[in-house]
Structure formats: C-alpha cells, structure tokens
Amino acid sequence: MSIQVKFFASLRETVGIGDININHVSSAGEVWDLATDKAERPLNVLVAINLEYAQFDSLVNDGDEVAFFPPVTGG
Amino acid sequence: MSIQVKFFASLRETVGIGDININHVSSAGEVWDLATDKAERPLNVLVAINLEYAQFDSLVNDGDEVAFFPPVTGG
Amino acid sequence: MSNYIEPLSFDPWQAIVKHQQQADIATKFGATATFIGSMRDFNENVDVSLMYLEHYPAMTQGYLDKLEQQAKQRWNLLDTLIIHRVGEINPADPIVLIACWSAHRRAALDACSWLIEELKHQAPFWKKETTKNGERWVAKNTDGL
C-alpha cells in the first residue's frame, strides 16, 4: 500500500513537509497522524483525496493522493 | 406662457409630431390633449417634465419642457 | 465617474483600458466588473439586420449622471464608466458598456448589475430593428432572462 501525501502553503511550512509517501493507514485522519507524527491538527485545515474535498474520517485506498491545506485564498 | 412639447420613438410616429409649442395648460395631461388634439393616450406612455419622470396630473409651468415617450428599450 | 453617449461604433475594451489609465487608481482597486450589451442578429424569432437607437439627449445625459451618483452613494466604488451608443448599429456592435472599480469585489459586481438594470428600465433610449419584414420598434425591455 502507498499513499501520496501533500501539504500546501502555510501548512507545509508549519508541518515542515511538502510531499511524503506513507503506508498502513485507513482514513485521512490516520494519514495526518502518521505523516505529521501526530501533530496537533489546526481547526481550519482542509483535506482532499484524489483532488476532491473530503473529510478526516474519509477512507483512503492504495494509490490515493491525500492533500492537507489551509483555507484557500485565491481569486 | 409657453410649453415645449416633445414626442419620441414610436409615439412620435403614431402622434405624427416631434416638437410643438403650446400655451394655456396646467397639467401634463392637458399638454397631451392640446398637443395631440385629444388623441387616445396609450396605456404605457411615459411623461417627463424638465427631464424628470412625472405623472399626467403633474402641474406644468411657463418655460417647462414636457416629453411623452413609449417604454424605454435601451441598454 | 464618467459617462457619455457615443454616436459611432466603439471598442469597449479599449474604452475600459483608456479610462482605467486616466483614473490613476492602478494599485487601489482589487475588483473590476464590467457589462457589455451588444447587438444580436436575432430577436423574438426574427433575424435582425440593423438597429437604430434613438434617445432623448437632454434627459439621457442627466440620467446617466444620476445613476452613477446613486451607485457611488450605495456602494464603495473607486470609479465607474458608462457608455451608450445611439444611431445606426450593426450586428455584433456593442450598444452599452458599464464598468465599475472597487477595492473589494462585491461593490463592483453588485453596482455593475444594478446599473445595467436601472439603465434598461429607466434611461430614455429606444430601439428600432430592421428585419426582412421592415422596421419595428422594440416594444419593451425584458427582464433579461
């Protein structure tokens, strides 16, 4: 099993990770915990699985891309 | 006393008058009647006195400009 | 704030750029909303080959001034521009241009939408269309849907 994990913007700087690959996880919340060594999760952090918005209790599967990022500020 | 009267667009064509000067009137309704020889007044005709929307019972004074026109279709 | 009646065909995008350069608000506005109404070659199920736009000159100018002033009172606008064609208009020609500049987006967007609705319902312009059946005055403006 391989999950590709990405952090963006201020969250990448806070967590200190841009991209990482992890295994043995079943939900986005577990991805966060494993990737960040159980760092405290900011209240407003957003999660996307395979480029679609998801929840922390959303399930992940082998080959998924899971991204964490702060509130968006484009436009 | 002199009132300058104007008709625009389809109303000018229906009434057959563009500009006319009239006297001895006290309201926009009387202006219409005198200028058009009491032509029937279309239900949707609009009236402006001195470039501001007004009513047929609005009073007119010496030197006023009174305009009649159909619903506006600009933009 | 600026508005004028345009008797000849004009390029709306050039007019916006020119106005924006002269306005000297380059780093102050974060939002520009524009609306351009242009002539279609088809209206109410009939092909239209030419349009003539009549207006009430003394009243239109004052009315456009008033519209811009009302918009500025209601929204926090840095600038506005209104241009309206009169005379002979060909298919694809722009008829009306509304442009609004503001620091934040809702003022420009909402003022632009409000201005075109007000203008459509109140400004003394009238359209006459030339179709294969001859000329016809447009009876009234629709609700734009």
Place this chain on the structure above:
Amino acid sequence: MSNYIEPLSFDPWQAIVKHQQQADIATKFGATATFIGSMRDFNENVDVSLMYLEHYPAMTQGYLDKLEQQAKQRWNLLDTLIIHRVGEINPADPIVLIACWSAHRRAALDACSWLIEELKHQAPFWKKETTKNGERWVAKNTDGL
C-alpha cells in the same frame, strides 16, 4: 468554455478579445459580463509590495473545469473563460479573470458573480504577501464587502 493557470503577468482585456474572436459567437451573444481581480498595494492596514500565489496544480485545473461545467448547467451561457495567475505578482497585476457570454444579460451577470464567489471559497490557491514586516500568508478570503 476555457480556463487556464497563467504563470506570467497577462493583459486581461487582450485575453477576453482573443477568446471572443476564437469563440465565433459574434452575433449570438447580447451580453458579456467580466470580473477581474487585481493586486492592491494595501491589505488589512499594511502596505503590500509583492505577492506570491501558490496552488495545487492537479486540483486547480480540474476544479476550474468543474466550475465552468456547473455554471453552464445552471445558466444559459454561450461561453465562459477563467484565467488565474500563480507565481510572483506585483501591485496592479491582474490575479483572476472571469468572463461570461450569453444571449440575455442575467445569465452572464449572475454566472460571473457566482463563479468568482465559488472560486474564492473553493479553488486551492494561497496568497503570501510581502510587507515591510516580512512575508505573511493571507489567512482567509473575506466575503468581499
């Protein structure tokens, strides 16, 4: 319908004209509504000298496609164009362009307003500002008032 991420400074008006010419809808549209968001040199009471726009490339492209499709389902649109900058942005530079073309005015106006709100609230872009106190990430988008 077209959208793209633009890594370099661009002229929004030229982009609109170019797209409109290629779209071949010249006499079919009666309404063009556009919104342009550009960089101010001032935000939350502090001078801003430079901005950096980061995004999530794989997700933004798909998200902009979806936005245009949703707008087209909801309104009777002839065409739409979305351009969004990424990378280094200077004061007065355009950041985002939305343009909508329709036969009648409300579709273009309402879709344009809806698209910028959706994009602001959902598209994965992030702004970092450079001020005299150093760099700072913009915490969140406002409601645009």
